[in-house]
Amino acid sequence: MSRTILYARVSTAEQTLDHQRSQAEAAGFRIDEVVADHGVSGVRVMLADRPEGRRLFDKLRCGDTLVVRWVDRLGRDYRDVTDCIREFMRRGVVIRPVINNMTFDGATRDPVQQAVRDALIAFMAATAQTQAEATKAAQQAGIASARQDRSRYRGKKPSYDGVKLDTVLSMSAAGAGTSEIARAAGLSRQTVLRIRNDPVSARAALKRWSL
Template identity: 30%
Template sequence: MALIGYARVSTREQNPESQEAALHEAGAEKVFVDHGESSRMENRPQWIACLDYLRSGDTLMIRALDRIAGTERMAIETIRELGHRGIKLHSLTEPFLDIDATTPMGEAIIGIMAVLAQLRISTIRENTKRGLNHARAQGRIGGRPRVMTDERIQTARNLRAENKSYPQIARILGVSVSTIQRSI
C-alpha cells in the first residue's frame, strides 16, 4: 500500500516543483512528473508510467483533478478505472474526490458524476445547436469574417498580373502570403 504522486505542467516553461514538494510533504513515496503535456492527452509518458507502477491497494495522490484529466468524461473514466484496479485517489486540494470507487457507495457516486457530466455535455450541444439555428434563421452565418473580399481578391490578381510577388502582395494588402495564395 504505497502513496504514489503524479504532477503535471502544461508547458515546458512551467515548473512542477511546488506540486512535487506538496506531494512529497503529504507522504508520496514516489512522484511521476510530466512536463509540457496537456491533460486532454491520455498518452502522457509519465502518466502511463505512473499507471503501470500503481498496484491494488495503492493511493494515487494529485494536487488537483485537472492534473490527470482534461475533461469530465476523462476524469470519471480515470476514477472508475483506478477503482476497478483497487487504487484510491487522493486530491490535496479537493477532498470531495476521496472516493473509494471499490465500494458500492463509491461506484454509485461515480455513476452519478458520469450522468451529470453527460447531461452537461448534451445540454451544451443542444444549446449550441439551438443558437446556431436561430442565427441562421436571422441570416447570420457563424465564423470569422472573410479577410479577402471580392475587391481585395481582384486587387491581388491585378498586382500578380503586374509581376508582383506573393510576399509583396501580402505586404500591400496586410495579410499573410498563404492567404494570398489561397485567394488567387
C-alpha cells in the first residue's frame, strides 16, 4: 500500500515540526507518517548523512509520496537536492512540495516534459542554495554590525518572522504573485515587495531584532 510521508527538517526555533505538518495538512495532504531531523544544517549535512534522512531513503518505496514544505527542507546544497530528488523519482516515488503544490515523478517518458521537470527541480534547488548563502551573508553582516555598536538603533521591528520570510522568498522563486504571497504569509503587499526587492536587507533586519 502506498503511503504519504512528510519529511521535515527543523533547523530553527521558528521552523517547528507542527508548523510544517499543519501547513501540509491545510494544503490537503493526508500524512501517514512523519520523518523529521532536528537541529541539522541543510548546507553542511547532506540528506543521506542525517539520522532521519538515512531512514527516509530506507522507507520510501515505489508508489509512495514524499511531501516537503519546500525543497530547502531536503537541503540547501544544489547537487545534493537534485541528486536526491532524481534518486527518489527513479524509485517510483512522487515528490510534492507544499508551497507551490507541484508534482515531480518519473512517470513521463516525453523528453520535452522531462526537460521541463528537471529544469524546475534544478531551479528550485539552486534557489534553496542561493537563499542559504544570502542568509549566511546577512547573518555575518548583522553580527559584525552588532559588534561594532551594540547600542545602535535597530530600526523598525519587522512585521515578519523567519517562517514568513522563507515563505515569501520560496513562493517568489516559484513565480507566485505578490497578492498570493501576501495572503499565504499573512503580510501586507508592501512588506512582500520590500522582502522580494531586497532579501538580504530583510534577513539582516530580522537578525538585528534577534540579537
